[in-house]
Amino acid sequence: MTTKSTQARSGYTLPVFACAGAIASLHQLIYASALPTASFNLLNPNETVEIPIEQSALLSKTAALAITRSDPGDNLDLTRHTPVWSVVSWAERDQTEQILLEGGEGIGYHAQGDAIYAYARKLIHTHLSAKLKSTQKIRVTIILPEGRRLALRTSNAAFGVVDGLSLLGTGGIAQPLSAPEQLTAYRKRLRQKAAVYQDLVFCLGENGLDLALRHGVDAQRRLKTANWLGPLLVEAGELGVRSILLFGYHGKLIKLAGGIFHTHHHIADARQEIMAACCIQARLNTSVIQQVLASSTVEAALQILRELDHVDKENRVEKVYEQMAERIDTRSTAYIQTHTERTVQVGSILFDRQRQIIVKSKIAQFLLAN
Structure with a gap:
């Protein structure tokens, strides 16, 4: 009997569902009828898709709503099945642009405004402008009813996005990066780099890749790992x-200090407990440890330590994160040794949500200098 391999299923990024809903809303507004699906080109890639419309309705004579539901494919993605609301309304008289796109409830924001990025804006403007007369103007509002709650379970704050999720992505296809099959691609890249370089830099995400460059790391030595640190080590x-x-980001790498080598939040989480253990090692007093353990996130725990340090200059952050980085180095080295019987020198650099370096382990400092 032969077994058939199952390929991971790709899905679509959030901007695709926002655009589908906006197309359906505009159709409802113009024709007072519902679209069962929205068919449109993703632009990147050049591929036409049909996205189911769950519900649509006129809200008034000047506004309509359509609801789609996120499908990221075989990704361990917390936005799976989350509703995406797209509201389209005729513009106010003083609106100058033909299409005003804005984030509503559940869409986060950053220093430059709503967390709706270039691809989402291009996709929505392209397909809605094609359906409008030159004299018609609309306002498009994207709402993620569960966005604010879901954002608390992400590292969005590390990207400067607060109070919601982003309409992020440079294309419409959500590749199954967190599905097991994707590990094959990461391993292939690692083999290619290891054939050329003995010393590599593992970056969990885009922020790490960028910061590594800024700290003088050779671009070719960098490898994006996503959440697959364990198998790639x-x-x-x-x-x-x-x-x-x-x-x-410290909110991810801290897991290694506790021996958790798959960093996706669906797999395991003991971050506050690990940070509290580091506080004990740093000999902090019990009341501070209790505050850290009770904090909602490790970012909040870091802020607690920083505020206390600001008052009495006790350098708690330095002491705790030195312990954390040392534990990450030791645990990672031991993990590799256990599974391969080889010794690999591992150093760690942790940064906060403002992309500021919190700590460089002693080994990391040595590796950066050599």
């Missing part, structure tokens, strides 16, 4: 890599 050991510099 082992693979690096098997390939004979000499050293690995870990570059990542």
Whole structure:
């Protein structure tokens, strides 16, 4: 009997569902009839898709609403099945642009405004402007009813986005990056780099990749790992890599200090407990440890330590994060040794949500200098 391999299913990014809903809303507004599906080109890639419309209705004579539901494919994505509301209304007289796109409830914001990025804006403007007369103007509001709640379970704050989720992405296809099948692609890239370089830099995400460059890391030595740190550390050991510099957001890398080597929030989470353990190692008093343990996020716990340090200059952040970085280095080295019987030097650099470096372990400092 032969077994058939199952390929991971790709899905679509949030901007695609926002655009589908906006198309359906505009159709409802103009023709007073519902669209069962919205058919349109993703632009990137050049591919036409049909997105189901769950519900649509006129809200008034000047506004309509359509609801779609996110489908990211075989990703461990917390936005799976979340509703996406797209409201289209005729513009006020003083509106100058033909299409005013804005974020409503559940769409986060950053220093430059609503967290609706270039691809989402291009997709919506392209397809809605084609359906409007030159004299018609509309306001498009995208709402994620569950966005504010879901954002608390993400590292969005590390990207400067608060109070909601982003309409993020440079294309319409959501590749299954967190599905097990995607690990094959990461391992392939690692083998290619390990064939050329003995010393590599593992970056969990785009922020790490960018910060590594700013700290003088050779671009070709960087490898994006996403949440697959454990298997990639082992693979690096098997390939004979000499050293690995870990570059990542502290809310992710802290898990390694507790021996958790798959960092996706669906897999495991003990971040406050790990940070409290680091506080104990740093000999902080019990009341501070209790505050850290009771904090809602590790970012909040870091802020507690910073505020206390501001008052009495006790350097708690430095002491705690030195312990954390040392634990990350030690645990990672031991993890590789256990699974490969090889010794790889591992150093770690942790940054906060403002992309400021919190700590460089001693080994990290050595690796950066060499």
